[in-house]
Amino acid sequence: xxxxxxxxxxxxxxxxxxxxxxxxxxNFSWPIESVLPIDSDGNVVEERxxxxxxxxxxxxxxxxxxxxxxxxxxxxxxxxxxxYFMTAISFKNVYVFKAYDGTLTxxxxxxxxxxxxxxxxxxxxxxxxxxxxxxxxxxxxxxGIEGGxx
Amino acid sequence: MIKNxxxxxxxxxxxxxxxSAYPQSDREIVDNFKKEYSEIEKQIKNATTLAxxxxxxxxxxxxxxxxxxxxxxxxxxxxxxxxxxxxxxxNSAYILRQGDxxxxxxxxxxxxxxxxxxxxxxxxxxELIAQVRKLEGQTQKDAKTIKKLENLVAELRSSIKERDExxxxxxxxxxxPTMRExxxxxxxDKTLVMxxxxxxxxxxxxxxxxxxNIRFMQITSLKPDDLNSIRxxxxxxxxxxxxxxxxxxxxxxxxxxxxxELQQIEELFDNWYEAVEMEAWVSISExxxxxxxxxRFFNNGKxxxxxxxxxxxxxxxxxxxxxxxxxxxxYANFADSTWFATLQPVWMNYLIENKMLTEENKNKMESKIxxxxxxxxxxxWWIYLIIALVIITxxxxxxxxxxxxxxxxxxxxxx
Numbered sequence: 001x002x003x004x005x006x007x008x009x010x011x012x013x014x015x016x017x018x019x020x021x022x023x024x025x026x027n028f029s030w031p032i033e034s035v036l037p038i039d040s041d042g043n044v045v046e047e048r049x050x051x052x053x054x055x056x057x058x059x060x061x062x063x064x065x066x067x068x069x070x071x072x073x074x075x076x077x078x079x080x081x082x083x084y085f086m087t088a089i090s091f092k093n094v095y096v097f098k099a100y101d102g103t104l105t106x107x108x109x110x111x112x113x114x115x116x117x118x119x120x121x122x123x124x125x126x127x128x129x130x131x132x133x134x135x136x137x138x139x140x141x142x143x144g145i146e147g148g149x150x
Numbered sequence: 151m152i153k154n155x156x157x158x159x160x161x162x163x164x165x166x167x168x169x170s171a172y173p174q175s176d177r178e179i180v181d182n183f184k185k186e187y188s189e190i191e192k193q194i195k196n197a198t199t200l201a202x203x204x205x206x207x208x209x210x211x212x213x214x215x216x217x218x219x220x221x222x223x224x225x226x227x228x229x230x231x232x233x234x235x236x237x238x239x240x241n242s243a244y245i246l247r248q249g250d251x252x253x254x255x256x257x258x259x260x261x262x263x264x265x266x267x268x269x270x271x272x273x274x275x276x277e278l279i280a281q282v283r284k285l286e287g288q289t290q291k292d293a294k295t296i297k298k299l300e301n302l303v304a305e306l307r308s309s310i311k312e313r314d315e316x317x318x319x320x321x322x323x324x325x326x327p328t329m330r331e332x333x334x335x336x337x338x339d340k341t342l343v344m345x346x347x348x349x350x351x352x353x354x355x356x357x358x359x360x361x362x363n364i365r366f367m368q369i370t371s372l373k374p375d376d377l378n379s380i381r382x383x384x385x386x387x388x389x390x391x392x393x394x395x396x397x398x399x400x401x402x403x404x405x406x407x408x409x410x411e412l413q414q415i416e417e418l419f420d421n422w423y424e425a426v427e428m429e430a431w432v433s434i435s436e437x438x439x440x441x442x443x444x445x446r447f448f449n450n451g452k453x454x455x456x457x458x459x460x461x462x463x464x465x466x467x468x469x470x471x472x473x474x475x476x477x478x479x480x481y482a483n484f485a486d487s488t489w490f491a492t493l494q495p496v497w498m499n500y501l502i503e504n505k506m507l508t509e510e511n512k513n514k515m516e517s518k519i520x521x522x523x524x525x526x527x528x529x530x531w532w533i534y535l536i537i538a539l540v541i542i543t544x545x546x547x548x549x550x551x552x553x554x555x556x557x558x559x560x561x562x563x564x565x
Contacts (some may be wrong), residue, residue, distance in 0.1 A: 031176070031223060031226030032176045032180055032223070032226075033175075033176070035177065048229060121175040121177065121178075123175065123176045123177075124176065132175065
């Protein structure tokens with residue numbers, strides 16, 4: 001029995017010692033969306049938050065054409081958990097990304113409109129991201145549409 | 151009629167419901183705020199009158215009221231300022247700009263007052279100049295007339311000085327210090343500074359001031375003290391003109407006449423400088439003429455020296471031709487009554503200090519005058535020398551003779 005207790009205490013100490021340091025609570029939300037012009041190479045730059053990435057992969061995913069970004073603007077917002085929500089005019093989906101090791105990694109792809117959105121925009125409605133397209137208004141999380149698509 | 155009103159009311163209600171139901175972008179709200187903010191900021195900067203600037207107050211109030219409901223969003227989204235700070239910035243910019251107008255307003259009312267005084271003095275100066283000319287024109291001047299003339303000249307000098315100072319103040323008031331420091335005046339600056347009322351007057355006042363000073367010197371005979379004071383005044387005026395003159399031309403001259411106006415005023419300044427220098431030579435020439443000495447015309451140090459040397463040379467040549475009495479009279483008039491009585495004590499320092507005459511030329515003239523004097527009054531030093539020699543010889547002879555022993559005495563001693 002004594003041996004079992006000693007083993008349990010040792011294991012507990014080992015687990016505590018090896019756990020990652022976590023600072024919380026943390027809030028990553030941007031107060032308003034950013035509307036970013038896409039340059040000829042497909043890059044966008046968000047100056048206020050010092051964010052820069054290439055959109056060619058996103059356009060390939062959406063249109064199967066990595067050059068479809070020409071003349072378009074990227075709409076981008078970050079929620080309180082730190083997920084990036086992206087979309088643009090004519091997109092059917094909203095893409096959810098997470099920053100990881102020098103990349104933006106897709107976490108979710110939320111289908112909004114099969115025919116493509118006319119004029120999508122984001123609002124910060126902590127803890128949700130509000131998506132507005134014409135009269136359509138949806139609350140999004142990184143997992144999808146809050147309450148499902150109506 | 152009632153039916154129509156009802157339709158309008160329903161339409162309005164629907165529009166209201168529809169517009170409130172229509173979702174709005176937060177970003178659009180922030181962008182609109184920024185846009186309105188920038189427009190107000192621009193209007194403050196571009197306002198050219200106080201009335202125009204005052205319209206901005208309503209806009210700032212309206213911006214504040216319209217966006218108060220979005221304060222939280224704006225506080226988060228505006229960077230680096232927040233909603234309150236942005237409104238405060240606009241109010242501060244408005245107050246600062248209002249200060250500019252207040253300064254200009256005060257300066258323009260000062261200009262109005264100065265203008266009246268300048269006009270009065272211009273008229274007075276013209277009258278005084280006319281009176282001085284009239285008295286100067288009289289061939290025979292009694293003591294009373296001369297006294298009156300002196301008083302008039304003093305009055306005129308003080309009046310011109312007073313007017314010059316007013317014009318200088320006016321120039322100051324017309325060009326606020328902040329505008330003087332600018333490299334280039336924009337159209338907006340020019341509109342801000344320009345007083346419509348002064349458009350015709352300001353450059354004319356500068357010209358009149360210089361012209362009157364030139365006229366004053368032409369009709370009066372001045373002494374070095376007066377000329378020194380005029381030079382000082384002239385330098386003040388020229389310095390002020392250099393600082394703000396170009397700016398005033400930019401603002402007040404018509405576009406096609408800017409170069410011409412500038413050239414005219416610069417020429418007047420040159421004439422004024424020349425007149426001050428010339429005045430000394432004219433006054434000196436008049437001093438000689440008063441004593442009946444007609445020197446050849448001169449208007450600089452070199453010419454004056456040549457003229458004096460030539461006059462004395464002529465007199466020396468005429469020594470045997472003219473009577474001795476006449477030659478001595480001319481010398482007395484030249485040297486005793488003019489050169490040593492007035493020129494040397496009154497003018498010489500002024501001429502040397504202002505580099506109008508070199509020391510070398512001064513010495514040349516003085517040597518020549520000494521030579522002239524010697525020719526007229528030859529020194530008899532050699533006669534005195536001979537007399538002295540004779541006296542010394544005689545005295546030595548008697549002294550030696552007195553000490554020599556007599557022969558008979560020496561014989562008896564031997565015995």
